[in-house]
Every structure is written in C-alpha cells, then in structure tokens.
Amino acid sequence: MSQEPLVTKPASGHWSDDYPELGRGPVSFEDCVSEEFYEKEREHVFKKSWLYVGRIEQLPEKGSYFTREFAFAETSVLLVRGKDDVVRAFHNICPHRGNKLVWKDDPFQETEGRAPVLFCRFHGWRYNLDGSLIAPTRKDLLLDFEADQCQVPKIQCEVWEGFIFINLNPKNTETVRDFLGELAHGIEGYPFAGPHQVYKFKAELQCNWKIFMDGFAESYHGPYLHAASFGNLSAAAKTALESPNPFTDALAYQLKGKHRMFSFAGEPSKKSDYSKPIECVMEAGATGPWNKRNNLGPMPAGLNPTRSPSYGFDSFQFFPNFVIIFGASGFTTHAHWPTGPHSHIIEVDMYFRPPTSHKERLGQELTVTFLNDIILEDASPLEGMQAMLNSRAVKEFHLNDEEILVRHLHKTVADLVREGEQGGGVEK
Numbered sequence: 045m046s047q048e049p050l051v052t053k054p055a056s057g058h059w060s061d062d063y064p065e066l067g068r069g070p071v072s073f074e075d076c077v078s079e080e081f082y083e084k085e086r087e088h089v090f091k092k093s094w095l096y097v098g099r100i101e102q103l104p105e106k107g108s109y110f111t112r113e114f115a116f117a118e119t120s121v122l123l124v125r126g127k128d129d130v131v132r133a134f135h136n137i138c139p140h141r142g143n144k145l146v147w148k149d150d151p152f153q154e155t156e157g158r159a160p161v162l163f164c165r166f167h168g169w170r171y172n173l174d175g176s177l178i179a180p181t182r183k184d185l186l187l188d189f190e191a192d193q194c195q196v197p198k199i200q201c202e203v204w205e206g207f208i209f210i211n212l213n214p215k216n217t218e219t220v221r222d223f224l225g226e227l228a229h230g231i232e233g234y235p236f237a238g239p240h241q242v243y244k245f246k247a248e249l250q251c252n253w254k255i256f257m258d259g260f261a262e263s264y265h266g267p268y269l270h271a272a273s274f275g276n277l278s279a280a281a282k283t284a285l286e287s288p289n290p291f292t293d294a295l296a297y298q299l300k301g302k303h304r305m306f307s308f309a310g311e312p313s314k315k316s317d318y319s320k321p322i323e324c325v326m327e328a329g330a331t332g333p334w335n336k337r338n339n340l341g342p343m344p345a346g347l348n349p350t351r352s353p354s355y356g357f358d359s360f361q362f363f364p365n366f367v368i369i370f371g372a373s374g375f376t377t378h379a380h381w382p383t384g385p386h387s388h389i390i391e392v393d394m395y396f397r398p399p400t401s402h403k404e405r406l407g408q409e410l411t412v413t414f415l416n417d418i419i420l421e422d423a424s425p426l427e428g429m430q431a432m433l434n435s436r437a438v439k440e441f442h443l444n445d446e447e448i449l450v451r452h453l454h455k456t457v458a459d460l461v462r463e464g465e466q467g468g469g470v471e472k
C-alpha cells in the first residue's frame with residue numbers, strides 16, 4: 045500500500061465542501077414513504093443496476109446452482125455454474141408452460157444444490173446448464189416447434205472479485221467493473237477468495253431499504269444508539285457532546301459516481317481502554333479477532349485511504365444496495381432487498397479465515413454475537429422511524445456534515461428515477 049494519503053479532509057473541516065452538488069440544507073425522505081416512488085425505484089434503479097446476488101464459493105462445481113427470490117422484480121433468479129465453468133443467471137421459469145424450474149419443498153423458498161441438467165418436474169422437459177433445451181418429452185406432439193426458440197431466459201451475469209452480479213436490464217451495455225468504478229478498483233486484490241468461515245444473518249424489517257443503508261452510512265449515532273454495546277467508549281464520547289468525536293467522526297468519506305465509502309478509526313480492532321473483559325480474554329471485538337489484518341497479506345491501495353495509524357475499518361456502499369465492510373480480520377457484506385415501499389430484507393454475511401485454534405473460533409463467535417447485537421440495535425429504531433415518516437408530520441430532515449453519505453444515496457436514487465422517467469441516461 046502506498047503511504048501517500050488518497051483522501052484528506054477539506055481545510056474548512058467540512059466534507060460537504062468537496063461535494064457542493066449535495067447541498068447542506070434539509071433533505072426530504074418522501075422517497076422512503078411514497079408508494080408511487082417505490083414503483084419508479086423498482087423500474088429505474090433495481091431493474092437497471094448491477095445487483096450483487098452471491099459469492100462464487102456458492103457455486104463450487106460444474107452444475108452447482110442456487111436460487112434467489114426477488115420481490116422487487118417479481119421473479120426468481122437461478123444462478124448456475126455451467127459445464128464450461130461459466131456462471132450464468134436465468135429467470136427460474138420453464139419455457140414450456142411457465143412452471144418454476146428449480147425449487148425444493150416450497151416454491152417461494154430459495155434453494156441450492158447440484159445437478160447435471162435443469163429438469164422441469166411438470167412435464168419432464170430437460171435443459172442444459174446453459175439454458176438450451178436438451179429435449180422436450182413427447183416431441184411427436186409438438187407442432188410448429190423450434191427448439192432454439194425454447195430456452196430458459198437468460199439474465200446478464202458477471203463476476204467481480206468473486207462477487208456474482210446480475211443485471212435485469214437486457215439493454216445494459218456496461219460491465220459490472222465499469223459500473224462499480226473507481227472505489228471498487230481500489231479494493232481489487234483484497235483476499236476475498238475462500239476458504240471462508242461464514243456467518244449469516246437475515247431478517248425482514250418493516251422499513252424502506254434506504255433507511256437501513258443510511259444507518260450504516262455514518263457513525264455519528266454510535267455513542268447514542270449503541271450505548272449498550274459500546275459501553276465505556278460511548279460514555280467517554282458523550283462527555284464532550286459539542287466536540288469532534290474521534291470514536292464516531294469518520295477518518296474519510298469518498299463519493300465516486302453512484303458509490304460511496306467511509307473509513308473509520310480503529311479502537312474496536314484492538315485492545316483499548318474501553319475493551320470489555322471478555323474481549324480481552326478472547327482477543328476479539330466488534331470488528332473481528334484483533335490484529336489479524338497482517339495475516340491477510342498486503343492490503344489494496346483503496347483501503348485506509350487516509351493512511352491513518354488509528355485506522356479500524358472501511359465501509360463501501362456500492363449502489364444501489366450492496367455494502368462491503370472490511371474489518372480487522374475479514375470482511376462483511378450487507379445486501380438490502382426491497383419487498384415493498386415500507387419493508388425490505390437485510391442479509392448480512394460475515395467472512396473470516398477458517399480458525400486455526402479453538403480460541404480463534406470462539407473469538408469469531410464473540411465478534412458475530414457483537415455484530416448481531418449491533419445490527420439489531422441499528423434496526424431497533426427503524427420500524428418506528430418508518431411509521432413516523434409515513435405520518436408526513438415532518439417533510440424535511442436536517443442532516444449534518446457527517447451524514448453526507450445519506451445525502452448522496454437519496455440524491456443518486458432521485459437522479460436515476462428522474463432520468464429514467466425522462467427516458468435516458470440510466471445505464472451509467
């Protein structure tokens with residue numbers, strides 16, 4: 045990693061000086077309330093953006109597959125590793141008569157497995173792993189039938205650094221790497237590849253997806269909302285309510301196109317005056333087992349962009365709904381899937397190196413327990429917040445300089461919806 049800082053704070057001390065297009069005034073959250081806006085968002089944001097759907101390790105062998113149920117698109121998506129090792133995505137539908145092609149006990153539950161061909165249980169038609177028809181049953185009964193017109197419908201699919209993305213817009217011409225842009229290029233080379241020890245967390249919440257994204261776009265709320273988890277650290281921070289807070293003010297914010305990141309100071313990544321006794325015993329905290337970053341090898345240039353010695357972790361929000369957080373000994377992904385204007389599913393996957401000792405394994409469990417608690421704390425106000433946003437008692441909200449990423453997400457969504465409505469400019 046170069047020692048030159050990639051980012052420095054503006055001399056004024058205000059991040060918003062670097063991004064005047066975002067403004068500093070009040071912001072409307074009508075985009076989290078309006079059912080009409082949600083319909084536009086589905087069309088112009090989710091159906092036209094590259095979307096992260098899973099890791100390459102979920103398709104370990106030829107014929108491996110998994111499905112994703114996407115309410116926002118009213119479709120089920122099938123991801124398959126072909127005999128040629130190419131990862132492909134399909135709408136999970138049989139072109140004979142529309143049966144859902146791959147499912148197990150419940151057609152609305154996601155599933156995974158391995159199969160040599162795609163088999164439709166309704167009338168027994170079989171398809172190759174590339175979606176082409178192998179053979180219909182009772183071909184003698186098919187009249188005016190052309191086999192090459194009968195394929196499982198493809199969805200654009202690309203893999204970046206082991207992350208599998210789909211794009212539901214058949215007219216899309218942008219690669220996923222170009223879409224993700226400069227922030228993603230800066231973290232290429234990170235040891236994303238397995239083997240991993242993975243811990244998963246998934247829940248549906250009665251709040252708009254952007255509200256939860258916003259909660260992970262600033263740390264200003266840390267000493268207040270997370271007072272229970274960060275105990276002493278929170279108490280110390282709160283003694284200086286009017287002062288810059290080294291525990292919660294970001295080291296850096298970067299906005300690049302539709303995407304954004306922030307970099308955070310590192311006390312949770314190592315022993316500190318605020319470490320709890322159990323953390324000292326297990327040598328692990330909320331961002332992972334301590335001081336393991338060096339075990340991962342050299343880090344890519346885009347991490348720790350201020351080159352701060354007190355660096356702790358970086359959080360990258362790739363538009364629209366995919367977050368990668370780099371901690372002391374691994375990375376965590378968040379994906380937020382709208383299920384309605386006022387509800388969404390959050391998926392959290394935590395990736396660690398396989399532990400090499402019992403202590404390390406227990407340290408990971410401690411971290412996962414902390415993270416689950418912290419995420420529950422983050423979630424705890426959101427359903428009430430959604431209910432009050434729905435009241436429209438307040439129309440505009442008062443964001444501060446540490447909430448600049450919140451401005452950016454809502455403006456980016458609004459811009460895309462407006463451009464989509466005007467009929468252009470949405471692919472970029």
Ligand code: FES
Nearest residue numbers: 138140141164167
């Ligand atoms: S619907 Fe699939 S074989 Fe008939």
Ligand SMILES: [Fe+2]
Nearest residue numbers: 259265270422
């Ligand atoms: Fe939080």
